[in-house]
Amino acid sequence: MTPTPSDVAQAVLARHADEPGALLPILHEVQDALGYIPREVVPQIAEGLNLSRAEVHGVVTYYHHFRSEPPGRIVVQVCRAEACQAMGADALMAHAEHTLGCKTHGGHGSTSADGRFTLNPVYCLGLCASSPAVVVNDKLLARMTPERLDRAVHQLAEPA
DSSP, rough: OOOHHHHHHHHHHHHHSSSSTHHHHHHHHHHHSSSOOOGGGHHHHHHHHHHHHHHHHHHHSTTTTTTOOOOOSSEEEOOOHHHHHHTTTHHHHHHHHHHOOOOTTBBBOEETTSEEEEEEEEOOSOOGGGOSSSEEEEEOOOOOOOHHHHHHHHHHHHHO
């Protein structure tokens, strides 16, 4: 039986609730387990840490890493830091938006209408000397071009 989001949050809280500064590790672990932070677990986490729902929601929405909705099956992150921008990340992001059917807005990502793809801007992947850099489903790729991005996404999009 698959655990519910509430079950996952409860297990994570049980492991971390007594640690100082536990909110971020809890949110990371919940998102790692579920792929996102479901809205219904925010009050549960807040209560477990003796915080307000607004405090937990504020952290979830402040950090670009956290998602409140399930991601697509293929998650593409394009570095938007200065070194990558200088090497073509803006054009790469525009290409990804067009080909994946995702429109990023206000520094936040989006998921395609069919739910297959999620596109997120990120700020520095640490590959400045090999820019532009992207992450496709947790695989870090350097010196990315639109054609190489298309190949990386296509390989994952093919039915297994």
